[in-house]
Amino acid sequence: MRNTWSCVMVATLLAMAASGADWPRWRGPDNTGHAPAGQTLPKALPPQLKVVWKLAVGEGLGSPVVSGGRVFYLDHQKGREMVHAVEADTGRHIWSAELDEVFRDAQSVPGPRFTPLVDENRVYVQSCRGELRCLDAADGHVLWRTNYVKDFGAVFIGERGSATGASRHGYTGSPVIEGRHMFAAVGGTSGASVVCFDKTDGKVVWKSQNDVPGYGGLVLSTIAGARHVIAFTAEAVIGLSAADGALLWRVPVKTALGRHVTTPVVVEDTVIVASHQAGMVAVKVSRTDGDIKAAVAWTSKESAINFASPVAVGQYLYGVGPARNLFCLDVRTGRQTWSVDNFLKSGGGRHFASLLVIDAHILVLTDSGELVIIAADPKEYREAARFQVCGTNWCSPAWTDGRLYLRDARELKCLSF
Numbered sequence: 001m002r003n004t005w006s007c008v009m010v011a012t013l014l015a016m017a018a019s020g021a022d023w024p025r026w027r028g029p030d031n032t033g034h035a036p037a038g039q040t041l042p043k044a045l046p047p048q049l050k051v052v053w054k055l056a057v058g059e060g061l062g063s064p065v066v067s068g069g070r071v072f073y074l075d076h077q078k079g080r081e082m083v084h085a086v087e088a089d090t091g092r093h094i095w096s097a098e099l100d101e102v103f104r105d106a107q108s109v110p111g112p113r114f115t116p117l118v119d120e121n122r123v124y125v126q127s128c129r130g131e132l133r134c135l136d137a138a139d140g141h142v143l144w145r146t147n148y149v150k151d152f153g154a155v156f157i158g159e160r161g162s163a164t165g166a167s168r169h170g171y172t173g174s175p176v177i178e179g180r181h182m183f184a185a186v187g188g189t190s191g192a193s194v195v196c197f198d199k200t201d202g203k204v205v206w207k208s209q210n211d212v213p214g215y216g217g218l219v220l221s222t223i224a225g226a227r228h229v230i231a232f233t234a235e236a237v238i239g240l241s242a243a244d245g246a247l248l249w250r251v252p253v254k255t256a257l258g259r260h261v262t263t264p265v266v267v268e269d270t271v272i273v274a275s276h277q278a279g280m281v282a283v284k285v286s287r288t289d290g291d292i293k294a295a296v297a298w299t300s301k302e303s304a305i306n307f308a309s310p311v312a313v314g315q316y317l318y319g320v321g322p323a324r325n326l327f328c329l330d331v332r333t334g335r336q337t338w339s340v341d342n343f344l345k346s347g348g349g350r351h352f353a354s355l356l357v358i359d360a361h362i363l364v365l366t367d368s369g370e371l372v373i374i375a376a377d378p379k380e381y382r383e384a385a386r387f388q389v390c391g392t393n394w395c396s397p398a399w400t401d402g403r404l405y406l407r408d409a410r411e412l413k414c415l416s417f
Contacts, residue, residue, distance in 0.1 A: 023398035023405075024067040024118040026174035026217050027263060028356075033311040035358040035399050042402075042417050045373065045385045049404070052414040053091035057407060058082070060111035062172075063354075063396040064405045064412060067118035068137065070094065071398070071405055073412060074125060076102050076111030081127050083116070083140060088400070091414060097140035100127030103170050105159040109409050113172040115396065117182075119199060124182065128170030130156055132184060134202060144202035152188035152195070155212070164258030165212040165234025173263075174217035176229075178242065181205060183220070183229050185213035194218070194231055194240055208245030211235050214260035216273075216309065221266040224287040230266070232273045234258025237283055239271070239294065249294035251283050261307030267315060267331045270297060274305035276322065282334060298334035303327060309396075311355045311362065316378040318362055320344065320353050326364065328378050337378045344368070354396040365389070365397055369408060389415060 027033045058075035065072050070085050081099040086092060104110040117124040123137045130148030135141065148154035148171065156170075157163040166172070166187060175184035182199040186192045186207070193209035211233035219230040220242060227242040235258065239248040253260065255277040265272045271294075274280040279301035285294045303321055310319030316337070317329045326343035327336045344353060345368045352367040357376060361384065364372040369390040375382040390408040397406040404415045 021400050022067045022118075023400050024065050025176075026063065026065075026115040026117070027309070027396065028399070031176060031217070031219060031263075032265070033309070033356055033396075035356065039399070039401070040359045041361055041373070046417060049371070049387055049389060049415040049417060052089075052403065052416050054411050054413040055086070055091045056410060057084075057412045058111060059109040059409050060407075061109065061113040061394045063115040064398050064407055065116050065118055066398045066400050066405055070137070071412070071414075072116040072118060072123050072137075073407065074099065074112035074114055074116065076109075081112040083123070083125050083135065085123075085137070085140065086412075088403075088405075088414070091412070095140040097135060097142075099125055099133060100129050100131040103128035103158070105169055107159070107169060113170055115174050117175055117177065119177045119182075122199070124175060124199075126171050126175070126184075128172070130154055130166075130171050130186075134199070146197075146202055148186045148188065152186050152192040152207075153190050154187035154192070162257070165214050165260065167212055168257060169215065171213065172215045172261075173213060176218045176220050178220055181242075183218050183242070185218055185231055185233070187211070187213045193233060194229060194245065196229075196242075196245060206245035208240050209233075209238065209247065211238070212258060214258060215307070216261055216263040219264045219266060223266065223269055223271070223285045224292050226287075226292055230264045230271055232260045232262065232264050234260055237264065237271060237273045237281070239285065239292070248292045249285065251281070251294055251296060253278050253281060259307075261309075262305055263309040265310055265312050265317065267312050267317070270331055272310070272312075272317065272331065274303065274310070274319070276304050276306040279304040280329070280334070282331065300329070300334045303329055303334070303336060306351045308352045308354065311357050313357055313362070313376045314378075318355055318376070320351065322351075324351060326353070326374075326381070328381075330378070338381050340381050345370075352394050356397060356399060358399065363397070363399075363404075365393070365395065365406065367392060367394060369393060371404075389413070
């Protein structure tokens with residue numbers, strides 16, 4: 001009884017501790033890569049960032065999240081994908097739990113590629129092989145689970161033949177939560193490309209479409225008066241009704257092997273996705289006589305993004321282009337307003353950077369471990385500072401109250417300005 005009471009108290013404290021300053025999921029509190037309103041950088045940036053703590057971790061490509069005073073992350077330990085919780089202030093280990101057998105391919109380091117999702121006193125994790133689990137954030141025990149392959153008929157082949165999307169390189173796209181519902185990119189031949197679960201018990205509320213999932217996260221947005229679930233699948237960018245999963249619109253995007261990695265960005269009535277082959281594609285959504293329609297507004301091969309999700313500030317989009325360049329683009333026209341060539345260090349196929357918006361600045365963490373701070377200025381590139389903060393990584397950092405949480409293949413770090 002005493003242990004049960006202790007777990008209840010910890011869960012309650014976790015829920016109470018969670019605040020608008022948390023970074024509980026992929027791309028932050030509102031899934032856009034923006035820090036909460038009111039968060040700012042120091043006016044005078046230091047010559048280097050302070051390491052508050054660091055700890056050794058196993059291999060993996062997923063990003064950490066912060067909620068309720070804890071950091072949650074995934075890594076690879078002895079052939080297993082693992083989930084961990086540590087104290088945000090100290091890095092002290094709290095609990096660890098097994099998730100699935102590790103997945104390996106030729107793309108990068110072995111290990112999980114998923115960013116945890118924290119909601120209230122639950123943490124949701126997903127393996128490369130399609131195992132989805134809801135864990136108690138207090139101690140990591142399983143509250144409910146499902147498997148995309150076994151329970152929905154999804155196909156997971158791995159890096160073989162002509163397999164496309166998540167069936168080839170694993171399930172990496174983050175679900176999203178709203179109210180009692182969690183929306184996840186599942187796949188399968190039973191109309192389960194996107195599935196809406198009850199977040200508390202895992203019961204299926206609705207399922208929709210037959211697309212193979214892509215690699216980017218899902219997005220929730222209200223466009224043309226309708227609440228959308230937006231998915232960039234291996235075959236198309238689609239908009240579904242959040243209420244019942246009905247298909248609102250579909251715009252095909254066909255590429256070899258369906259390597260569609262970017263999380264969709266919504267700017268007013270325009271949905272933007274990108275791939276290294278199709279280029280950047282802007283889809284304008286409208287309502288006419290009660291019907292919702294979508295059409296391609298523009299396409300830009302010049303701004304083709306491989307797999308680094310861009311961020312929007314107002315009507316302008318910032319991202320990493322095919323020439324390892326950092327660029328700013330006007331969403332209304334699809335034209336770049338500036339570009340910095342060879343922004344990413346050459347060699348080793350460098351083509352990734354994570355972008356995080358804090359007030360009037362953008363923090364750019366490159367895959368070589370440099371943190372570059374620039375002004376969110378569509379007129380010109382203005383660099384404020386540059387720091388070497390970690391090793392080679394594909395990490396999207398978490399930001400809470402002046403602290404940055406990030407990882408590479410060896411270490412998880414908490415940095416302070």
